[in-house]
Amino acid sequence: MMRFLPRDRMLWLAAPALLYLAFFYAMPLIYLLGRSVIGPNGPTLSLFASFFADEYNWRVIGNTLRIALLVTLVSLIIGYPVALALARARGLVQVMLLTAIILPLSVGVVVKAFAWQIVLRRDGTIAKLLVATGIWDEPQRLLFTEPGLVIGAANVFLPFMILPIYSVVKLIDPRLSEAGATLGASPFYRFRKIILPLTMPGLISGMAFVFSLSVSMFVIPSLLMGDRFQTLATLTGRSFLLMRNEALGSATAVVLLVLAVSIVVGSTILSRRIGRTA
Amino acid sequence: MNPAPFLDIRKASKDFGSGPVLDGVDLAVTRGEFISLLGPSGCGKTTLLRIIAGLAAADGGSVTLDGQEISRLPPHRRDVGVVFQNYALFPHLTVAENIAFGLRAKGAPAAEIAATVERFLTLIHMAAFADRSVRALSGGQQQRVAVARALATKPKLLLLDEPFSALDRKLRETMQIDLRRLLRELGTTAIFVTHDQDEALIMSDRIAVMNRGQIEQLDTPEAIYARPATPFALEFVGLSTRIAGTVTGYDPDGFVMVETALGAIRGRGRFEVGSPVLLGVRPERIRFGTEGGANVAAPVLTDIVFQGARIQAHFASPDQRPVMIETSGALPAGLAPGIPVTISFAVEDTIAYPLAAA
Numbered sequence: 288m289m290r291f292l293p294r295d296r297m298l299w300l301a302a303p304a305l306l307y308l309a310f311f312y313a314m315p316l317i318y319l320l321g322r323s324v325i326g327p328n329g330p331t332l333s334l335f336a337s338f339f340a341d342e343y344n345w346r347v348i349g350n351t352l353r354i355a356l357l358v359t360l361v362s363l364i365i366g367y368p369v370a371l372a373l374a375r376a377r378g379l380v381q382v383m384l385l386t387a388i389i390l391p392l393s394v395g396v397v398v399k400a401f402a403w404q405i406v407l408r409r410d411g412t413i414a415k416l417l418v419a420t421g422i423w424d425e426p427q428r429l430l431f432t433e434p435g436l437v438i439g440a441a442n443v444f445l446p447f448m449i450l451p452i453y454s455v456v457k458l459i460d461p462r463l464s465e466a467g468a469t470l471g472a473s474p475f476y477r478f479r480k481i482i483l484p485l486t487m488p489g490l491i492s493g494m495a496f497v498f499s500l501s502v503s504m505f506v507i508p509s510l511l512m513g514d515r516f517q518t519l520a521t522l523t524g525r526s527f528l529l530m531r532n533e534a535l536g537s538a539t540a541v542v543l544l545v546l547a548v549s550i551v552v553g554s555t556i557l558s559r560r561i562g563r564t565a
Numbered sequence: 566m567n568p569a570p571f572l573d574i575r576k577a578s579k580d581f582g583s584g585p586v587l588d589g590v591d592l593a594v595t596r597g598e599f600i601s602l603l604g605p606s607g608c609g610k611t612t613l614l615r616i617i618a619g620l621a622a623a624d625g626g627s628v629t630l631d632g633q634e635i636s637r638l639p640p641h642r643r644d645v646g647v648v649f650q651n652y653a654l655f656p657h658l659t660v661a662e663n664i665a666f667g668l669r670a671k672g673a674p675a676a677e678i679a680a681t682v683e684r685f686l687t688l689i690h691m692a693a694f695a696d697r698s699v700r701a702l703s704g705g706q707q708q709r710v711a712v713a714r715a716l717a718t719k720p721k722l723l724l725l726d727e728p729f730s731a732l733d734r735k736l737r738e739t740m741q742i743d744l745r746r747l748l749r750e751l752g753t754t755a756i757f758v759t760h761d762q763d764e765a766l767i768m769s770d771r772i773a774v775m776n777r778g779q780i781e782q783l784d785t786p787e788a789i790y791a792r793p794a795t796p797f798a799l800e801f802v803g804l805s806t807r808i809a810g811t812v813t814g815y816d817p818d819g820f821v822m823v824e825t826a827l828g829a830i831r832g833r834g835r836f837e838v839g840s841p842v843l844l845g846v847r848p849e850r851i852r853f854g855t856e857g858g859a860n861v862a863a864p865v866l867t868d869i870v871f872q873g874a875r876i877q878a879h880f881a882s883p884d885q886r887p888v889m890i891e892t893s894g895a896l897p898a899g900l901a902p903g904i905p906v907t908i909s910f911a912v913e914d915t916i917a918y919p920l921a922a923a
Contacts, residue, residue: 462653465620468640469647470667471718480666484657 316544323537338538344522348542351502351518354436358501359448359494361441366448366493371482373449374456388446396443400510403439404430407511413438436511440501447496455489456482484561491558498554499547519543569632571596571754572617572722577626579612579778586612588778589626594754599745601757601765604775605801610758613775614724617756619643631721641670646720650727652711654699660710661686661695667718685713688747705736712744716751723748723755729764741767762802766790774798790847796918799845806910807845807886809920812836820912826883827862834917843920848877848891850914859909864888866906869896880906 323334338344373384391399406412407430414426429435459482467477505520517525519539526536570593579587587609594600602610615621617628619640628636635643646667654663661682668678686692689709694702699710708728715723728744729737745768748755759765765772766786774782774789774797782794793799800807810825820831823842832844855861864880876896880888890908900906 460651460653462649462651463655465640466647466649466653466655466714467666467670468620469618469643469645469720470670470714471641471644472666472670473641476670480670481655 319537319540322533323541334534334538335541338535338542344539347517347519347522347539348546350516351520351543352546354433354440354508354518355498355502357433357437358440358444359498361437362445362448362497363490363494365441366445367452367486367490369445370449370452370456370486370489370493373453374459375461388449392446396506397510399443400439400507403435403442403507403511407432407435407439430511431513431516433512433516436508436516439511440504440507443507444497444500447500448493451493451496452486452489455486459485487561488558491554491561495551495554498550502547502550503543519546570594571598571631572756573627573629574613574617575627575629577613577616577628578624579609579616579621580624585778587616587623590778590780592773592780592783594756597752597754599748599755599757599768599770601759601769601772602775603759603762603765603772603802605760608775609778610760610775611726614647614726614756614758617722618645618647618724620647644718644721646715646718646723648708648711648715648723648725648728650730652707652728654707654710654714656698656700658699659696660691660699660702663699663710664713664717666714671718681717685717689713704731705740708732708740712747716747716753721754723753725755725757727759727761728757729759729761737764738767744768766802772802774801776801792916793845796843796845796920799916799918804848804887804889804891805845806848806851806888806890807843808882808888809841809843809884809886812838812840812842812917814838818912821917823917827864827888830860830862830915831912832860832915832917833913836917836919841920842917843886844915844917846910846915848889849875849893851890851908851910853890853892853897853906853908855907856909856911859911860915861907861909863905863907866900866902866904868902869900878906880908 324330324332326333369384369388373381373388376384407428408414409426409428409430411429413429414423417423418426429438463481463485464477467481468474472480502518503520504518505524508516508518508521509524514525519542523536523539523543526532526539572592572594574590574592577587577590577592578585586607590609590613592600592613602613604610612621616623619635619638623636626636627634630643630645635645655666658666664682664685665678668681673681682695683692686695689712691706691709691713694706699707702710708731711728712725729740732740741764757765757768769786771783771785772789773780774793774795776795776797782789782798784792784794789798790803793802793805796807799805808825808827808830810823810830813822813824813829816822816831821834821836821842823830823832823844825844830844832846834842836842864882866878867881868879870877870879875891875893878890878892878896878900880890882888
């Protein structure tokens, strides 16, 4: 006789969410996947063969990965110190910082992208600032350039980097760093050997969040880069919405899906392994 | 002329904004000495420890260690090891890596690190646990690793912040003796913070009794127990029988005479006639029956408490302060609650303290 342990029974708590996802999310996804591998004469991979044969599509994959990596990197560099500061902040300062990080999430991404259009223009805030400080000789346009896209996207996704790191950092006993100091470790050595390894699970989940968000973003590159620059997500959108090419759209969607899933699964495994040895 | 003290703290003061936590504390420690800072929570002992380690900045005063003024140095340049109350072991490292941490941070050669780690693992009887995660250890094992980690860098001074408070009583006693022996073998100068008077009495060369941001008495455990300098030291270290009264004069031998609710009692001390005083005497110094030349009283017995090796007799207290006898011998026959019992205690063992008019 099998008996259920309380822990096993707890797993049923996930059942409603699983059913919901299976019905409304997995089924359309399977349909999409089917569209990409079933041709008029039965199962075929010809769609992918022709997709990968086109050099333009490789450039699209390159664009997608490059932008996603840069956005993740910029969010990490800006977000990590913020998360450390947030965990050490107390009282009103902490509340204000948290509000400043979470509140922008309530502003729609379309609104934010339009706002960034204004900021990145030739006569926008950034150009004016850089000219005024003498870094630029004359105003330049950041809008419709890759740096502009990275800056804008990193801003939108920053909370998804900060919050997972913050939730890990605030659990770290501040005495650990003090103990390191009394053992003769310099602040940098303490950061490298204590803070960094202990925050690694948070770093990995933050990076997984931002990477999967930026690998699949659609609105931000559409508004900040325009049509000449395509990523897998914008190409998927164009295929379905503009070109009415459902076959191409299915193929790009599946490539994007495989990329995103492998990144998320890979980082989860990595963070679990680090969590075990850490 | 005494040589300059190994650790010299002058006028250390700290105020977190709600009154002084440390009120101009002076403390001089000799090389190799084991000093306890003993006091209730909030007396400033942990703050003093953190100031010595450099983990907190003092508002004023100076700390000199081995001839070098270290008040302005950051903690990692002070060469002062700390064993934290919760041990603060690095959870992502093994036992051996924890012990090696300080030496690695200082860039010691690998061979020296390996030899030191092995030596300390043997010293704390944990050689078999070298590659275990510290999270899998018991409280007592964690504490030993924390001590080894702090000692592995050979700090000039070791600070211990209530390192036994999380351990159960039985384990605590053996570990106190083990730690004392280890530190003596290594010749380590140590300052030990505790609120547990037994711990302080067992372990220390000298005890600093702290109260309200000041050191009230700094002396050997024996001297503090036998001659507490203040009513606080009397009350905090060991048990005491205490009774308030008013000074009426002096006897021919120079002992102060005090009128109390238990009758006239003589003791040591110098006060003006008419001033309110508190008389204190250790319960084990009090005997049943009368004794020539001693203080004699006859309070009403309220309770007899059996404690194994010792027995306490509690008496009705005229002013809510404890009046008790502690004896390891047999109790006289016929003792019963509600009956007055004649007790006596030597005049030399009775100490009078000034009593602030409440």
